[in-house]
Amino acid sequence: GGTTILSAQMLGGSRLLTGGMAARYGNALGGIMDLRLRKGITDRRAITVQAGLIGIDLSTEGPFKTGGKASYVINYRYSTLGLLGAMGVALGDEAITFQDLAFTVDLPLGERSDLRIFGMGGSSSNRFDRKDSTDWELDKDSRDIDYTARVGVVGALFERRMGARSHWSTTVALSGNEQQRTMEDIGLRSIPFFRDSAALYERKLSAHTVLRGTAGERSRYRIGLSAVERDVSKLLYGLGERTIAPLVRPYGEWSYSITKELLLDVGMAYAAYTRNGTGVAEPRLALRWTIASRNRIALSMGQRSQVPHLQSFYERLFPPFFDNTDLGPTVAQDASLTFEREWFERLQMRATAFVQRLVQVPVDVASPISNGSASSMLNTWEGIAGLQLRNSGEGLNSGVELGVDHHFQRDRFMQVNITILDARYADAAGEWRNSRWNTGVIGNVVVGREWPKQKDGLKRTWGSSGRFNYTGGQRYPPSQSGMLAMVEPYSAQYDPTYRLDLRVYLKRERQGRTGMWSLDLLNATNAQNVAYRYNDRRKGEEVTVYQLGLIPNLSYRIEF
Numbered sequence: 422g423g424t425t426i427l428s429a430q431m432l433g434g435s436r437l438l439t440g441g442m443a444a445r446y447g448n449a450l451g452g453i454m455d456l457r458l459r460k461g462i463t464d465r466r467a468i469t470v471q472a473g474l475i476g477i478d479l480s481t482e483g484p485f486k487t488g489g490k491a492s493y494v495i496n497y498r499y500s501t502l503g504l505l506g507a508m509g510v511a512l513g514d515e516a517i518t519f520q521d522l523a524f525t526v527d528l529p530l531g532e533r534s535d536l537r538i539f540g541m542g543g544s545s546s547n548r549f550d551r552k553d554s555t556d557w558e559l560d561k562d563s564r565d566i567d568y569t570a571r572v573g574v575v576g577a578l579f580e581r582r583m584g585a586r587s588h589w590s591t592t593v594a595l596s597g598n599e600q601q602r603t604m605e606d607i608g609l610r611s612i613p614f615f616r617d618s619a620a621l622y623e624r625k626l627s628a629h630t631v632l633r634g635t636a637g638e639r640s641r642y643r644i645g646l647s648a649v650e651r652d653v654s655k656l657l658y659g660l661g662e663r664t665i666a667p668l669v670r671p672y673g674e675w676s677y678s679i680t681k682e683l684l685l686d687v688g689m690a691y692a693a694y695t696r697n698g699t700g701v702a703e704p705r706l707a708l709r710w711t712i713a714s715r716n717r718i719a720l721s722m723g724q725r726s727q728v729p730h731l732q733s734f735y736e737r738l739f740p741p742f743f744d745n746t747d748l749g750p751t752v753a754q755d756a757s758l759t760f761e762r763e764w765f766e767r768l769q770m771r772a773t774a775f776v777q778r779l780v781q782v783p784v785d786v787a788s789p790i791s792n793g794s795a796s797s798m799l800n801t802w803e804g805i806a807g808l809q810l811r812n813s814g815e816g817l818n819s820g821v822e823l824g825v826d827h828h829f830q831r832d833r834f835m836q837v838n839i840t841i842l843d844a845r846y847a848d849a850a851g852e853w854r855n856s857r858w859n860t861g862v863i864g865n866v867v868v869g870r871e872w873p874k875q876k877d878g879l880k881r882t883w884g885s886s887g888r889f890n891y892t893g894g895q896r897y898p899p900s901q902s903g904m905l906a907m908v909e910p911y912s913a914q915y916d917p918t919y920r921l922d923l924r925v926y927l928k929r930e931r932q933g934r935t936g937m938w939s940l941d942l943l944n945a946t947n948a949q950n951v952a953y954r955y956n957d958r959r960k961g962e963e964v965t966v967y968q969l970g971l972i973p974n975l976s977y978r979i980e981f
Contacts (some may be wrong), residue, residue: 422758423499424476424545426521426523426541426572427456428478428480428496428498428521428523428545430469430478430480430494430496430524431458431459431494431496431525431541431843432456432457432458432459433457433458433459433460433633434457434459435454435455435457435692436454436455436698437452437453437454437457437781438452438453438454438455439451439452439457439520439590439893440721440755440757440773440775440777440820441705441707441719441721441722441723441755441757442582442705442722442723442725442956443643443674443686443688443705444672444673444674444688444689444690444703444705445631445643445645445647445672445674445688445690446725447647447670447672447692447703447725448649448668448670448689448692448726448727449724449725449727450465450725450726450727450751450753450777450779451763452570453520458494458523458539458956459494459525460492460494460525460527460537461482461483461484461492461494461525461527461631462483462484462492462495463483463484463489463490463491463492464470464484465483465484465981466481466482466483466484466486467481467482467483467570467980468480468481468980468981469481469978469979470978470979470981471976471977471978471979472501472976472977473501473974473975473976473977474501474502474504474505474974474975474976475500475501475502475509475972475974475976476498476499476500476501476502476519476971477498477499477501477506478496478497478498478978479496479497479498480494480495480496480497481493481494481495482494482495486503486805489665491526491527491528491529492526492527493524493525493526493527494525495522495524496523496524497521497522498519498520498521498522498543498583499519499520500518500519500520500777502515502517502518503516503518503798504693505972505973505974510971510972511969511970512969512972513969514549514561515547515548515549515945516546516547516548516549516550516798516814517545517546518545518546519543519544519545520543520545521542521543521544521645522541522543522546523539523542523745524539524540524541524543525538525539526538526539529708532580533581533582533675534579534580534581534582535581536577536578536579536580537577537578537579537580537849538575538576538577538846539574539575539576539577539578540573540574540575540576541574542572543571543572543573544569544570544571544572544574545570546567546568546569546570547566547567547568548566548567548568549561549564549567550565551563551564551565551607551608553731554608554786557608557961558958558960559957559959559964560608560724560957560958560959560960562608563606563607563608563609563959564604564605564606564607564608564957565603565604566602566603566604566732567601567602567603567604568600568602568603568938569599569600569601570598570600570601571598571599572596572597572598572599573596573597573598574594574596575595575596576592576593576594576596576598576627577592577593577594577595577961578590578594579591579592580593580783581676581851583632583634584804586634586636587633587634587635587738588632588633588634589630589631589632589865590630590631591628591629591630591631592627592628592629592630592725592898593627593628594625594626594627594628595624595625595626595627596624596625596627596689597622597623597624597625598621598622599620599621599622599623600620600622601618601620601865602618603616603617603618603621603894604616604618605750609765614894617658617927618656619656619657619658619786619805620654620655620656621653621656621732622653622654622655623651623652623653623654623732624651624652624769625649625650625651625652626649626650627647627648627649628647628648628649629645629646629647629648629653629700630645630646631643631644631645632644632645633841635644635886638678639677639678639679640675640676640677640678641675641676642673642674642676643672643673643674643675644672644673644674645671646669646670646671646672646673647669647670647672648667648668648669648670649667649668649786650665650666650667650668651665651666651667651668651728651729651731652664652665653665653666653732655735655805655842655933656865657734657804657805659877660738660807662735662736662737662738664731664736665696666694666696666728666729666731667694667695667696668692668693668694668695668728669693669695670690670691670692670693671690672688672689672691672703673688673689673690674686674687674688674705675687675688677892680708681711682710682711682712683709683710683711684709684710685707686705686706686707686708686709687704687705687706687707687763688704688705688706688723689702689703689705690702690703690705691703691720692726692728692750694728694749694750697747697748699749699750700749700934701724701725701726701749701750702724703723703724703725703897704723704724704725705722705724706721706722707719707720707721707722708720708721709805711922715762715763715764716760716762716763717759717760717886718758718759718760718761719757719758719759719761719770720756720757720758720759721756721759722755722756722757723754723755724752724753724755725752725753725755726750726751726752726753727743727750727751728750728871729748729749729750729751729783730798731802732805733798733804733805733806734783734798734806734807734808734810735805735806735807735907736748736803738807741931742809743787743807743808743809744809745783745808745809745810747971748780748810748811748812749812750781751778751779751780751783751798751812752780752781752782753777753778753779754777754778754779755776755777755778756775756776757774757775757776757777758773758774758775759771759772759773760772760773764867766830767827767828767829767830768825768826768827768828769825769826769827769828770824770825771822771823771824771825771826772792772821772822772823772824773821773822773823774820774821775818775819775820775821775822776817776818776819777816777817777818777819778815778816779799779815779816779818780811780815781812781813781814782797782798782799782813782814782815782816782847783788783797783810783811783812783814784796784797784798784810784811784813784814784845784848784849785797785806785808785809785810785848785849786809786811786813786849787808787809795821796808796848796849797814797816797846797847797848797856797857798810798814799814799816799846799857800846800856800857800858800911802857811849813849814844814846814847814848814849815846815847815853816842816844816846816856817844817845817846817853818844818845819843819844820840820841820842820843821840821841822838823837823838823839823840824836824838825837825838829869832870832871832872832873833868833869833870833871834867834868834869834980835866835867835868835869836865836866836867836868836973837865837866837867837907838864838865839862839863839864839865840862840863840864841861841862841974842859842860842861842862842863842929843859843861844856844859844860845859848910852950854909854910854911854912855897855911855912855926856896856911857894857896857897857911858896859896859911859949860892860893860894860895860896860917861893862891862892862893862917863890863891863892863893863894864890864891865889865891866887866889867886867887867888868887869884869887870884870885870886871883871884871888872884878931878932879930879931880929880931881927881928881929881930881931882927882928882929882930883925883926883927884924884925884926884927884928885921885923885925885926886923886924886926887921887923887924888921888922889920889921889922890918890919890920891917891918891919892913892917892918892919893917894914894915894916894917894951895914895915895920896909896912896913896914896915897913897914897915897953897954898910898911898912898913900956900963901913915951915954916950916951918950918951918968919948919949919950920943920944920945920946920950921944921945921946921948922939922941922942922943922945923941923942923945924939924942925939925940925943926937926939926940932981933981934979934980935979935980936977936978936979936980937977937978937979938975938976938977939975939976939977939978940973940974941973941974941976942970942971942972942973943969943971943972943973943974944968944969944970944971944972946971947970947971948970949967949970950967950968951965951966951968952966952967952968952969953966954966
């Protein structure tokens with residue numbers, strides 16, 4: 422749903438990776454969030470309590486025994502969104518609840534080895550109750566809609582230092598998610614009662630082992646193997662199927678300092694989709710050149726792939742009409758050129774030009790154009806398609822990214838970035854068109870400032886921050902005037918969206934205790950941004966559904 426299961430209380434160092442990723446990252450065509458769970462403190466025990474209009478957050482961490490090196494972190498959250506609804510804040514027309522629990526346990530095993538056990542799990546639900554029949558205006562008004570989701574993961578990480586120059590680690594994790602949506606309609610004219618349900622279940626067993634180290638003063642290496650087995654089951658309109666799909670991916674990386682200013686990174690991986698014997702070689706190359714200590718130029722290129730998106734389509738549907746069991750991975754060939762400059766301490770400018778060519782894209786070969794929408798899996802959003810697919814489509818993404826970062830210093834920080842892009846795809850007939858995601862431009866501005874004051878053992882800090890986002894409109898197929906009318910797929914475009922989030926807080930730090938009041942205004946200007954449009958049968962016209970408006974969240978946080 423709309424709330425991430427990842428609490429800020431649990432996250433350690435995390436990065437967003439785009440383009441030119443190292444060979445160890447795979448099974449992704451776009452960006453990757455490399456998220457790390459943090460280790461608990463070992464010098465004392467600490468408790469954090471945060472309560473607000475959106476949720477309650479409880480966290481505890483510390484050593485298992487005084488003076489010990491083994492530590493833990495436990496975090497629990499529970500939704501209080503009902504408080505906002507009681508205040509008259511518009512959160513859509515559904516009742517939303519969520520809760521989750523996460524933990525990490527770090528155990529040293531002698532001088533050279535460490536073991537981490539981690540896990541998280543949560544559930545959420547969205548419930549819409551049909552209105553009184555006198556208030557029916559839209560199709561949805563006569564329906565009971567119940568959506569529930571559960572997600573969880575548990576795993577272990579073993580690490581061992583192999584001498585002074587190498588390090589070995591192995592991670593194993595078992596994860597799963599379940600989603601169910603049930604709809605009951607009592608307002609259909611031809612049917613007095615209609616019930617439909619859809620479900621998606623996925624279990625994933627993952628493993629990753631890697632040996633990394635140095636070979637001399639100029640070389641570093643990394644040799645590893647990752648494997649994942651996905652077990653996906655889905656149900657839509659009474660049609661269900663189950664698919665088990667393994668992916669095995671060995672890889673190697675080598676980094677060499679040609680000179681103090683010139684660094685070469687090379688890598689090779691092979692993604693073996695063992696279910697049907699298909700596979701893709703994934704070479705990577707990056708060259709980084711430092712000029713006059715403050716300027717850097719980086720050139721990166723490579724190939725990567727992603728296995729078929731099994732949630733989005735049926736592999737077998739009334740054979741032999743639809744048989745997609747021979748689908749292989751989609752392949753991305755990308756290149757980027759980046760220039761970076763440090764103007765002052767902690768102030769950096771970055772400019773990147775990029776191009777990405779997608780090949781072996783699954784497209785519908787039986788009916789390449791249906792309902793005004795060309796059926797390429799690059800435009801997949803939600804729902805499950807019954808299509809006859811082949812790896813014969815293409816895609817092309819290109820553009821430039823510009824950014825300025827001022828890391829936190831002198832009580833202030835700033836980040837500004839803009840991306841200008843063009844995203845297109847080719848259907849089964851070879852026709853090139855705008856993709857659903859060809860928004861044209863995306864821009865963000867994030868700024869923050871603090872005003873600290875120290876007096877008589879109390880440090881008081883006022884702070885404020887804000888984020889502004891502007892995104893070009895998402896594209897969609899225009900409405901058809903008749904059953905046989907043909908329209909250009911994704912030729913219509915929603916208006917651009919914009920959103921301003923503001924935050925003001927007061928933090929008081931005393932010996933052994935820190936408290937903080939904060940007020941967050943999400944979508945502070947109450948901008949009316951279009952989410953999507955659809956044709957409503959009851960109303961007899963196209964209806965526009967908007968994203969959420971202003972959401973205030975007042976919260977108090979105490980750490981001791």
